[in-house]
Amino acid sequence: MKEYANASKGKITFKAFTTLDIVLMAMLAAANAVMTVYLSPLNMALNGLGGPIATSTVTGLYMIYGLLACYIIRKPGTAVITYGIGAVVQAFMGSAYGIASCFVAAACYMVVAEAIFAFFRYRKWSFPVMLLAGGALVPIWFFFAARMFGYMKWGTDILLIALAVRILSGMVLCGLLSKLIGDALARSGLLRRYAVKRGVEG
Structure with missing residues (x-):
């Protein structure tokens, strides 16, 4: 595949997505949409048990599909495409939180994920980097969600x-x-043709 950017040290290298990349991103987005359907009643149960704090414990599961795609494919734009597809699929399947939330959340996730991995030039995928990325996806969407879903009534x-x-x-x-x-x-x-395989072997 053709490379579109300077591949010298310290520079971000842009590569075209392969068919396998697109298929993987679509599969993860579709799997997330299905998982979200089952997470909704779990959220309701947690809310009944421990309110907003209890429901917050499963937040990471809603975001994992995009970050997993980034970790496996390791190309700029992966988060944008994966979270974008995820938002569209969720919108078509229906969401207990509303269609607008699907796209706003996806936009927040994709911007933050791409920014984090761009900072590391899409070359560092260690545990600290992945922990940072997973945690960093939360605050911006939480800001919008607090206003969309009335979280402000909870108190500071x-x-x-x-x-x-x-x-x-x-x-x-x-x-x-x-x-x-x-x-x-x-x-x-199972991931012989993806960048993650080279990273694990290295």
């Missing part, structure tokens, strides 16, 4: 605790889990 203390729990959930259930799943799949031989 509850908001701050919920934000902290969501960031921790993002780090563990999104960042950490993405790396663990990606590495496991790479070692299994």
Whole structure:
């Protein structure tokens, strides 16, 4: 595939996406849409048990598909495409949180993910980097969600605790889990044609 940018040291290298890349991104986005359907009743149950703080514990699962795609493919633009597809699929399937939330959340996730990995030139995929990325996906969307879903009524203390729990959930259930799943799949031989395989072997 043709490269579109300077590949010298310290520069971000842009590569065209392969058919396999697109298929993987679409599959992860579709899987996320299905998973979201089942997460909705879980969220309701958690809300009944522990309110907004309890529901915040599963936040990372809503974001994992895009970060996992980034970890496996390791090309600029992966988060934009994967989260974009995810928003469209969720909108068509229907969302308990409304169509607008699908696209606003996706926009927040894709911008932050691309910024984090661009900072590291799409070359560093260690546990600390993935934990940072998973946690960083949370705050901007939380800001918009607080206004879209009436979180402001919770009060400042509850908001701050919920934000902290969501960031921790993002780090563990999104960042950490993405790396663990990606590495496991790479070692299994299922991702032989993806960049993650070279990273694991290296």
